[in-house]
Amino acid sequence: MSLLTVEGLNAGYGKFHILFDISLNIEEKEILAIVGPNGSGKSTLLKAITGIADVYSGRITFKGSDITRLPPHVKARMGLAYLPQTDNVFTNLSVWENLKMAAYTLDESIARDRIEEVLSYYPILRSRLGFKARSLSGGERQILALAMTLIRKPEIIMLDEPTGNLAPIIAKDLLKKIQALREDLGKTIILVEQNAKAALEISDKALLLVSGRIEYSGFASKLLADTELSRKYLGLR
């Protein structure tokens, strides 16, 4: 059952037209990787879906209803979570306080349960509970950001380059955790990544964006196997 559909999307920032006629379709519990060279519009696509970038034309449908022009916080409440690359945690607040803020709109008892769930799922956070987020390592911070997203029990999680700036081992671990979101929790994931190979390896479907247009849309494994495309646009050998 199609969870999120994008049809004929044209989007950008003000006068800057970045995305041209983008269409995609993601089913429940799928992992979709959006890859492509620098500046191809990957982040913009996520931002357009969330509502941060400007949509010029096209339609975005979520669970059957049209959400194209809805403001970001409404979409968030509907179950679409967006995790930006930076500024995704409160660095001056402790891990505990960050989680409390993520649960801000929830009832006290529900909040308590959700935070407990998330701490059990990511035990590393429990050991860092009183620490300020700024003292966490890069990988830990991203885990905290993931945890904060999970508290709202979203259906789709859209991640914008989560492994940027992380050491390869940590990045790998994070990607495994992202994959686990689907395996353990049944979430649907859209993943924008610069590190194409690693992302494609954990994904079902892939979207290759080049200069704001779709160059490939289909199975991730097929894109990985397509040596011409992956060499040309993804820097893979």
Place this chain on the structure above:
Amino acid sequence: MPILSIDFLINGLASGAALALLCLGLTLTYMTTKVPNFAHATIAVVGAIVTLLLLDWVYIGLRGGAVYYTLYIVAPILSALIAGLLALTIYIAILRPLSKKGIGIIGLMIATFALDIIINNILTLILHLTPSKYIGKLIDASVKGYGVQVYIPILDVNIYLSRLLLPIIAVILTISLHLYMTRTKFGIAMRASIENPQLAKALGINVDLVYAISWFLSGSLAGLAGSLLAFEFPGINPAVAYLYIVSIFAGSILGGLSSMYGALAGGLVVGVSEVLIPVMIQNIYYTITGSVIDIIRYQKFISLLIIIIVLLVAPQGLAGVSWRNLLARVVRVG
């Protein structure tokens, strides 16, 4: 003559406490709405005038008695409320609409500059036209001062009651604010909004409410400080706000304009220095030359000096100093 006597120390402390509260208010609105509020000192004077009116109209009789001492509680609270509401109104009615229209920081600064002059002049008008219960107009009564002194046996000094109260109230407020900001959901939300308004909004926090409350809080702190100062300072001329704002900026800049604790520390340092340094210099000069020079008048220069030094040497102020690193270098761990 001792270099420093007890009552000068307490005076310095009171001055530091008052300035700490004022710098806290200024830094708060700066951190949330990014505007340096030039009207802040005048808002403190609003608190002072409210207290003055209260003392003049309500209080009848000698300095003493139940009514008088009750006023020490009622007046600051009332002044804080009114000043807070004024600051809140300034934000909601003027600064927020201007900001929504796209006016930048400089324009908002000019707006607070204009508001400063408007409010200050209104206060002058009130002082000159409102009759006092005792002599002529309120402006004449304000010269008398309503302060009462208490005797402290342990230290063997006479101190104005309000000067004694200031540091105590400042400490209580600091602790309360700290608890509020770290133990309550909304308090934490305030800190979150200050740091990353976009993320806070995304999580459903009403950032605008946070901003509004920060302005109310800022005004209340100013009103409170102004109120206590009004109890004993003869001569409340609203124009003193014009000079006092420089000290407030000095303390806030020293604090770094980026943390509330920095603001408190900065205000304390500047406030204490402004009182103690001239006195120390005077005493030293007297000890050396035997003659008296009057340099209390120039105490505001200390603020200017502090501003210049901080901006030249450490623009981040006290908040920018890495206290952990400093401590690690000074204290051996292990």
Place this chain on the structure above:
Amino acid sequence: MVELPIIFMELANMLIFIIVVLALNLMAGYAGIPNLGMALFVYIGAFAVAGLSVRFAIILVNILNPDFIEMMRVTPPYKYAVGESPILDIILFKVTDPAVNRHLVPELNSIIGDSIPLSIMILTFILASAIALGATLGLIVSFTAVRLREDYLAIVLLAFSEMLVQVFFAQVDWVAGGRYNTWALTPWPQKLSQSLGNLLPSGVKPELFIGLIVAIILAITTLIYTERIANSPMGRVLRAMRDDDLALTSYGRDIAKIRLKVMMVGSSIAALAGVVYVLSVQPVVKATDYTRATWTFIPWAMMILGGIANNWGVIIGAVIVYIGRKLIEILAPPAFTTILSFIGVEVTGTTIDIVKAVTVNILVGVVIILVLYLKPEGIVPEKPSKTLPRKTLNSLIEKFRGSSS
């Protein structure tokens, strides 16, 4: 009916404000320095006339007439104040002593008035020192401005102005009279004054007329200079750069040099405005009179109303605000007296002056806020520049930040 002397005086005063606003426009509109300390820049000119030039004059006079200072020791009313003090002491400290000053200055004036070369020398000194002081201030501020963000800069300028004018000059008695009034020199040659006095209708003092002419000349010169800057390609660049720190740092030295020049010229003009003010309108100089309400606040209101960086706009703004102020000063006291008499409060003597000043300030403040809200570009808006407005630039940067897609 309004008499001629009053018209001339108001005209001179208004021209002085026009000069100040044009100078402020240079600083804020072109050099990008939000000068909230304008009062200091104007006062420094007044100081050149009252504090510095008096000392220069007494030295000069003493050189030409070596007994002058000696004579002061024995002649009342000086002798009580001057007494046995050494000459240096007299020049440095006693000249501004109120007991000495109010007799000394008129006497110096008549001595100078009798000698055309002396008159010219004093005049030159006044102008030169005012320009030097102003330019130095401008230099200091420019250097500070490079290191500071706009809001910090505004705070520092305000602090500086308040400290220097209201604390230093207003409290240190010997420098510029401190808490007491000092008189300024009127260095016009006697012959000029006399011949003018014959030509002018009665009631119009020659000093006022000369001052008015000087004001007109200065105003026109300033306008020519500022218009030249405005219409030059450099002017357009300055305006565009004004709000964009990023572009500024990448453009570097050349822009910085031009900004410095513009700032220094602006400050010198402001100082000269102060000189003209003292020479034509208010020869009694007291630091506490140079308040930020009058010399910072009102010029800013004029500039915002007229339209920042637009020279003709700010002149129009100046005229409107000035006339408005005069009107308020005339209408406010009777209005207040009538309204308050209903409540039973009487408005007496000094209170009337206070009422005048207060009402002007309140209404000017309200005007500033209204203009910011309704038409922030001012009555005569700035001609658009080709660069993107800062807000758009910022939001674009925001959106692109952190994503390499």
